[in-house]
Each structure stands twice: as C-alpha cells, then as structure tokens.
Amino acid sequence: MPRQCDICHDARAIVRRPKTAQSICKECFFHVFETEVHNTIVSSRLFQRGDRVGIGASGGKDSTVLAYVMKTLNERYNYGLDLYLLSVDEGIAGYRDDSLETVKRNKEQYELPLLIVSYEQLYGWSMDSIVQAVGRKNNCTFCGVFRRQALDRGALMLDLDHIVTGHNADDVAETILMNIFRGDISRLGRCTEIATTGDGYVVRSKPFKYAYEKEIVMYAYLRRLDYFSTECTYSPNAYRGYAREFLKSLERVRPSAILDIIHSGEAMHVAADVQLPTLDRCERCGYISSNKVCKACVLLEGLERGIPKLGVSRTNAKHIEDPTANRAVDLVHFETLRRDALELRRIRMENKQTTQPEPDASCQRSACSCACDNAADCS
C-alpha cells in the first residue's frame, strides 16, 4: 500500500526529505520548502519594505528556484519588494549563452525585469578570450573575481538595495570546510553570514542558506521549472571539488552533516586580538579591497601586459605597476556608478511623487494602494 504523507496524512507521499527524513506529498513539500525560506528571510530580517532586490540569475537550478520562490513569497506575504533579475554574461560560448536564453524565458514567465551585464562590456575580456590567454588551469580565479564585481556593478546600474543569490546549504557547508582546511579565518567569518555588505553599497544575501541542494533540485523538478542544467565547459574549481566530495561522503552517513557544519561554522569566533585585513577602496576602480589595488584590477593588468599569472597567487599581486597608471581598459569607477545610481533614485522619487494618486479620505481598508500607501488590492 502506498505510504501516506507524514504531514497531512491524506495524500500519497512522494518525497523523502533529506533534512528531516519525513516522507511527504508534493503539496506539503512545496509548503514546507517555501515556509522554511520565508522563516529564514523573516528571522534574519533580510529585507525592508520598498527594497529593490536583484536576483542573481544564472539560469541554473538554484537561481531559477530562487527567482520563483522570491516572487511567490513576495506576493504571498506582501513583502513589498521590487524584484529584478540580474545576470552576468561571462562570455562562455555553448554554456552561458544557452543558460541566458533560459533566464530570458524566466523573465517572461515570472514577469520580472532583466539586466544582463557582460565581462566583455565591463572588462574588455570574455571568459573565452581569458582562457585562450591563461589556459584552463586558473581560469576559475578570473571568473569568480570578475563575477562578484560584475554583480555589484550591475546592482548599481539598477540602483538595487540588495542582491540575493542561490547559494544553498551545501555551498555554504563546502565553503566553511574549504576555509577551515586553508586556515582562512577572515573568510571563514564572512562565509557563515547570511548577509554581507559586498561592495559597501549593496547588501548581498543567501535566502537558501539552510536549503539543501537535493531539495532545491526536487522543487525545480516537481514545479516543472524551466532551468538550464549543463555544467560549465571550463575546468571546475578543483579545491571546491575536494570539499564537495568530502561533504557528500559525510552526508551519506549522516544527512544532517550539512546543517551541522553550518551551525558549527556560525558558532566559531575569531579571537578579539587576531588582526584581520582591513577593507578599503581600490585606488583604480573604487571597488572594496583589502589591498591598494583590487584583485580584479590586478588580474586585468596581468591580462593586458601579457603576464596572466599576475594576481593569481597572492605574492604575484605585489608586482603590479603604478596603481594609478592608465590601462587599455579602464573600469568605470565605482563612485561614478554610485553617483549615477543616486541620481536615478532621485528621479524615480520625483516621478513617484508627481504620479501619486490623491489620498482617498473614504478608504477604510487596512491593505490599501491609494495614497495612504498601505499595500495592494484597495478597490
């Protein structure tokens, strides 16, 4: 006889939750998955009403589920967020161009505005051309550093308050393990935080911090979401690969290992007398950096001078030229982007004020979209 759902005791169970070992039906699975993400958002106070939130959208399963769930929760619980899709085109033919087609379909399906920024446009180099210059060995370093900054640049172009990414519990646990193995305590502290200030202007957070990758895949499958599932054509990050293997082997014996590692990481504290790197702004492009020149600028200089290894290791980074020297590709300074964003905001506020409807004195509703600025559905 088919097993009944452990939650509603009515429908047939079709999912066994790795997190709790419960066997549950499809509707209960959707409900618990979405409610857990909502609880994470509320208990961490991730957003404020009116926030402009960009969803880092790669077209893969995590960010596609994130876009769907963020839209659903925003409507269900009336968060009052303005949601956007923000994608980075790294310039990887046969991979990112195809996954961005998925994001363009998601834009229509979820009715969310989309901005795509590309490495070519921002840095003058696509990943395909970087790999030609660097080879396959260290290309992930370039991609990771450039993507992080590209998302922050895109966020300023859209005047966002916040970026959410689809990093899930498995990703967080892997990163904790990697930072422990490397003894990188400053990163260890940051990687367990659910929200960070990224470039110093835009908050960045991981609403899926406690969501298991397996459940995200199940959710995407059961909701029949449109996502892209091919792996990147270039070599995967080898070190993360080891941490992932190790985590998977722990999860096989003890499924709670993923959450256990996250909670242990959260409980670790750096002793007060340990000196951590201080963050300042890059002298060239204004991006947040613990050195005079940020990693992206050093990597770019290496590419332009034909010494692509410059910046790949920490010691090489010291051999850069005069930090103020002109280069072939000048990144738009972050302060310029920031000023443009503030100007955009000013114009938007002005437009909002001139197009506001007159307050409706007779309106008695608590949820109201007339000028009393409550919420939706005031008739």
Ligand SMILES: Nc1ncnc2c1ncn2[C@@H]1O[C@H](COP(=O)(O)OP(=O)(O)OP(=O)(O)O)[C@@H](O)[C@H]1O
């Ligand atoms: N090209 C991109 N454009 C926008 N956001 C991105 C891009 N690549 C990654 N991200 C963001 O960073 C998160 C983690 O990226 P990662 O490369 O680890 O991919 P992933 O675990 O395969 O996620 P996904 O399934 O969403 O591709 C993604 O969920 C997404 O929010």
